[in-house]
Amino acid sequence: MVREWDPRTAPSVEIEAVLTTLNAAIATDLPDDPTWRIDSFREYLAVTMPGERRVCWLAEEEPGASHHGKPPLGMANIVLVADLGVLEITVDPAVRRKGIGHELLGAVAQRAYAEGLPSVAVEVVGDTPAVKFYEHYDFQCAYVEFRNVLQLSTVDWYRLGEMARGIGSGYRIEYYPGGPPEELYEAYAEAKAIVRESYDSSDLELRPASYDPERLRASLATLHARGLRPYIVVGIHEPTGKIAGLTEVVVAAQHPSRADQYDTVVVPAHRGYGLGRALKARMLFELRSAEPRLTEVQTWNAFENEPMLKVNAELGFEPDRQWSEYEADVAELVRRFDKDD
Ligand SMILES: CC(C)(COP(=O)(O)OP(=O)(O)OC[C@H]1O[C@@H](n2cnc3c(N)ncnc32)[C@H](O)[C@@H]1OP(=O)(O)O)[C@@H](O)C(=O)NCCC(=O)NCCS
Numbered sequence: 001m002v003r004e005w006d007p008r009t010a011p012s013v014e015i016e017a018v019l020t021t022l023n024a025a026i027a028t029d030l031p032d033d034p035t036w037r038i039d040s041f042r043e044y045l046a047v048t049m050p051g052e053r054r055v056c057w058l059a060e061e062e063p064g065a066s067h068h069g070k071p072p073l074g075m076a077n078i079v080l081v082a083d084l085g086v087l088e089i090t091v092d093p094a095v096r097r098k099g100i101g102h103e104l105l106g107a108v109a110q111r112a113y114a115e116g117l118p119s120v121a122v123e124v125v126g127d128t129p130a131v132k133f134y135e136h137y138d139f140q141c142a143y144v145e146f147r148n149v150l151q152l153s154t155v156d157w158y159r160l161g162e163m164a165r166g167i168g169s170g171y172r173i174e175y176y177p178g179g180p181p182e183e184l185y186e187a188y189a190e191a192k193a194i195v196r197e198s199y200d201s202s203d204l205e206l207r208p209a210s211y212d213p214e215r216l217r218a219s220l221a222t223l224h225a226r227g228l229r230p231y232i233v234v235g236i237h238e239p240t241g242k243i244a245g246l247t248e249v250v251v252a253a254q255h256p257s258r259a260d261q262y263d264t265v266v267v268p269a270h271r272g273y274g275l276g277r278a279l280k281a282r283m284l285f286e287l288r289s290a291e292p293r294l295t296e297v298q299t300w301n302a303f304e305n306e307p308m309l310k311v312n313a314e315l316g317f318e319p320d321r322q323w324s325e326y327e328a329d330v331a332e333l334v335r336r337f338d339k340d341d
Contacts, residue, residue, distance in 0.1 A: 168275075
């Protein structure tokens with residue numbers, strides 16, 4: 001019932017079938033989220049960062065049913081990154097609690113074990129059955145964040161303009177659709193490295209991090225190839241020419257009405273001058289004109305990140321739901337499956 005599947009070579013009809021199952025899950029688990037479009041969906045599944053691999057599986061009623069356009073009962077994938085595997089499992093809401101998630105997790109665990117990975121991680125969306133599912137398999141919660149969503153229709157653009165302009169003297173703000181220019185790579189990567197443990201470090205370490213120029217270049221190329229359009233706003237400290245802060249938003253071709261706010265960082269020496277707020281405010285102005293279909297922006301924050309929570313609240317972000325990272329030891333997981341089966 002579960003077979004390995006390669007989105008790079010799969011017929012288009014299968015890609016569409018997989019999207020149908022994903023959208024059924026979104027409609028049930030995250031009813032306020034936009035469903036996904038087919039635009040660059042194959043590339044989204046097929047492309048990874050250099051050195052990483054994604055292995056996918058489909059669960060089908062009959063082997064090859066998706067080949068005839070029948071949406072799969074469920075699907076799973078794992079991204080193999082150095083010594084960590086990051087997995088996702090989605091089961092059609094119409095056929096849950098029938099052991100399909102179990103089968104898919106078994107396939108993922110076997111592969112992680114065969115690849116020699118010590119542990120696997122998964123992003124677990126709060127208030128969905130995924131919480132009980134992963135806890136059933138003894139996944140441990142490693143990190144908790146909260147997703148916040150901003151409805152652009154509620155933004156007071158006049159006040160936002162004041163925020164965008166409200167920075168200390170000696171700073172200049174620059175906007176780069178598509179990513180920072182080559183000549184800023186070094187400074188950009190340096191600013192991110194300085195603030196490794198920063199505000200809004202919301203990526204749960206699961207998204208491509210970019211702490212050196214080479215990795216930044218690869219990360220931007222990967223985003224573009226997956227249909228994810230990056231937008232960057234940076235704050236330059238004029239006396240030194242260094243990057244004092246930056247904010248990153250990505251608009252996915254798969255759901256262009258809801259953007260993802262990635263990192264916002266202000267280098268510690270430049271905190272307290274209104275930069276975090278101004279960078280984010282300027283970004284919203286730019287997005288409004290660059291992405292006419294955009295209606296919402298979502299971002300993830302740690303509970304303890306009070307300065308960023310405050311900025312987000314001022315901008316009009318509303319808390320949405322908990323979003324946690326869970327981890328499991330691969331050897332224990334495999335042992336458990338051997339015992340169960
Ligand atoms: C989590 C998920 C993969 C589980 O798939 P599933 O096929 O229903 O899981 P299984 O039937 O294999 O369940 C295995 C065990 O997990 C536990 N479990 C699964 N769902 C559960 C639930 N809703 N409540 C309590 N326990 C649950 C049970 O112990 C279950 O064993 P049991 O049925 O014998 O008691 C599925 O609910 C899903 O796709 N959720 C997506 C959630 C998500 O991330 N949505 C957001 C992005 S679209």
